[in-house]
Amino acid sequence: MSIQTPPRPLDTALESASVRTPAPAKLPVPADPHRGRKAMLWGTATAVIVVLHLLAVAGTDFDPTLLVDGWQGMARFVSGAFPPNLDWEEVIKPGLDATLVTLWIGLLGTTLSIPSALLLAVLASRTTSPHPVAYQISRAILSFFRAVPDIVFALIFVTAVGLGPFAGVLALICHNTGVMGKLWAESMEETDQGPQDALATAGASRLQQITHGSLPLVIPQFVGLLLYRFDVNVRSSLVLGLVGAGGIGLLINQAIKSFQFDTMLTHIIIVLILIIVVDQASGFIRRKLAV
Amino acid sequence: MEQAALKVSSLAKSYNGRRVLDDVDFEVKRGELVAFLGANGSGKSTTLKCVAGLAEPDAGRIELEGAQLSEFSGRQLQLARSKAAMVFQKIHLVPRRTALDNVCAGALARVNSLASVSPLFFSRELREEAMGCLERVGMADRALDRVGRLSGGQQQRVAVARALCQRASVLLADEPVSALDPNAAEHVMELLAELAHNENLAVAAVLHQPDLALRHADRAIGLMHGRITFDGPVASLNQNVLDTLYSPERNAA
Ligand SMILES: Nc1ncnc2c1ncn2[C@@H]1O[C@H](COP(=O)(O)OP(=O)(O)O)[C@@H](O)[C@H]1O
Ligand SMILES: [Mg+2]
Numbered sequence: 001m002s003i004q005t006p007p008r009p010l011d012t013a014l015e016s017a018s019v020r021t022p023a024p025a026k027l028p029v030p031a032d033p034h035r036g037r038k039a040m041l042w043g044t045a046t047a048v049i050v051v052l053h054l055l056a057v058a059g060t061d062f063d064p065t066l067l068v069d070g071w072q073g074m075a076r077f078v079s080g081a082f083p084p085n086l087d088w089e090e091v092i093k094p095g096l097d098a099t100l101v102t103l104w105i106g107l108l109g110t111t112l113s114i115p116s117a118l119l120l121a122v123l124a125s126r127t128t129s130p131h132p133v134a135y136q137i138s139r140a141i142l143s144f145f146r147a148v149p150d151i152v153f154a155l156i157f158v159t160a161v162g163l164g165p166f167a168g169v170l171a172l173i174c175h176n177t178g179v180m181g182k183l184w185a186e187s188m189e190e191t192d193q194g195p196q197d198a199l200a201t202a203g204a205s206r207l208q209q210i211t212h213g214s215l216p217l218v219i220p221q222f223v224g225l226l227l228y229r230f231d232v233n234v235r236s237s238l239v240l241g242l243v244g245a246g247g248i249g250l251l252i253n254q255a256i257k258s259f260q261f262d263t264m265l266t267h268i269i270i271v272l273i274l275i276i277v278v279d280q281a282s283g284f285i286r287r288k289l290a291v
Numbered sequence: 292m293e294q295a296a297l298k299v300s301s302l303a304k305s306y307n308g309r310r311v312l313d314d315v316d317f318e319v320k321r322g323e324l325v326a327f328l329g330a331n332g333s334g335k336s337t338t339l340k341c342v343a344g345l346a347e348p349d350a351g352r353i354e355l356e357g358a359q360l361s362e363f364s365g366r367q368l369q370l371a372r373s374k375a376a377m378v379f380q381k382i383h384l385v386p387r388r389t390a391l392d393n394v395c396a397g398a399l400a401r402v403n404s405l406a407s408v409s410p411l412f413f414s415r416e417l418r419e420e421a422m423g424c425l426e427r428v429g430m431a432d433r434a435l436d437r438v439g440r441l442s443g444g445q446q447q448r449v450a451v452a453r454a455l456c457q458r459a460s461v462l463l464a465d466e467p468v469s470a471l472d473p474n475a476a477e478h479v480m481e482l483l484a485e486l487a488h489n490e491n492l493a494v495a496a497v498l499h500q501p502d503l504a505l506r507h508a509d510r511a512i513g514l515m516h517g518r519i520t521f522d523g524p525v526a527s528l529n530q531n532v533l534d535t536l537y538s539p540e541r542n543a544a
Contacts, residue, residue, distance in 0.1 A: 212396045
């Protein structure tokens with residue numbers, strides 16, 4: 001700002017205002033009586049975190065020098081993978097077919113868990129649960145399905161229905177019921193209870209209060225979480241393929257075991273494209289819903 | 292003598308050992324609009340909630356159209372209670388649904404089981420009745436708009452239509468116009484007065500401004516610390532009465 005420019009009316013106004021308004025008086029700040037306690041707390045927290053990390057480093061044989069010494073192994077692996085094997089009949093076509101299976105596992109695993117997740121979510125949400133006992137029991141069921149990893153469910157179902165995609169679908173239904181039910185219950189608890197109360201005063205039954213008062217309020221959140229879980233489940237079904245539940249995961253596993261790293265790379269590229277497409281599609285729908 | 296549509300006697304209610312309502316007695320007849328006045332925390336909302344079943348009274352009798360509520364339980368109680376409809380300051384409609392679907396939901400107590408699941412199954416008959424209710428509050432032309440797109444005043448009128456679709460004879464309104472601009476507030480108050488005077492409903496409305504009561508109500512009931520200290524025609528509401536009624540608030544402020 002140059003000194004020569006004549007002051008504009010606003011500047012003048014501000015200037016005269018600042019002349020007229022006295023600065024607020026200064027007062028001494030009272031001593032914080034909890035200062036010592038706060039310092040102690042921070043010190044303890046830092047010490048605990050450092051100790052935990054030291055234990056973790058020891059417990060995981062964490063040793064970056066191993067990575068440096070073993071670089072040739074990785075180099076062989078990588079050089080074996082390039083260039084990717086782009087043979088249509090032998091590699092790409094089976095890869096695409098298996099990828100489709102992976103996608104179907106993720107889709108069924110997500111949609112077929114909707115009824116069980118919805119039922120448990122309604123029972124496990126404080127605002128809609130009919131009884132404290134139902135609330136506690138459904139919470140426990142959800143926790144169980146969430147705590148057991150889908151890969152463990154897959155191993156169990158493989159023993160019942162044999163190797164293949166069906167075991168993967170069953171595994172995802174179980175685990176996803178636990179996760180999605182919990183997420184849905186939480187979003188129900190956060191929504192406004194007003195419309196539900198209003199219908200209660202109109203003589204609506206418990207079920208009617210839920211279907212006409214609570215659920216319509218949470219549908220956007222529910223669909224958003226559903227799409228998010230679909231995204232996650234497609235990726236999970238890849239891993240399930242590794243333990244025999246079919247799909248592209250199985251092909252990747254076979255390629256590695258037979259040292260066909262170039263085939264493996266092609267399959268990984270196909271998976272990468274699938275993940276990006278699913279991610280973009282679910283993101284697009286969620287953005288549309290948010291409006 | 293005509294029987295009161297709503298008769299409350301010796302109503303008492305405590306929260307955490309603190310008396311919130313103490314020996315509350317009043318009546319509201321069909322054809323009159325009764326304003327409930329009183330400082331914040333005097334127990335106005337709790338009174339209406341006890342009638343509507345959103346709060347459980349500790350003692351007292353509530354009669355709706357001659358039916359003593361304590362004689363019913365479960366589903367029967369719900370049905371007996373649905374004679375009274377409640378309108379809220381925060382409106383409590385479902386914003387994503389149409390005005391028509393929201394109004395139909397007022398009739399849930401008498402619909403078939405499919406309609407309990409989704410508005411898709413509301414019968415033609417019910418929809419037509421709901422249209423009539425929307426027409427009554429001047430909102431028929433917005434029937435298929437989502438409620439979230441309507442203004443506050445329009446939403447409150449839809450909420451009143453829902454109460455009409457409930458076929459209630461008693462309308463409980465807890466600060467129905469506190470969140471509205473003065474113009475919309477005036478319209479909604481006129482509507483409530485019309486419903487009382489022309490449709491013979493019993494209307495009990497908690498109002499935050501005494502002048503709204505003076506202009507629209509027939510009778511006023513004043514609450515102070517959970518007790519009724521005034522009950523009479525609005526014409527007898529003088530400055531003296533109002534000063535006493537709102538003194539707890541002034542003292543607190
Ligand atoms: N759910 C509740 N739990 C505990 N105290 C409550 C509850 N609802 C109301 N109260 C208390 O009861 C008193 C009366 O409240 P309310 O009926 O809402 O007053 P008003 O509507 O006249 O402002 C207030 O002191 C309030 O804090
Ligand atoms: Mg209140």
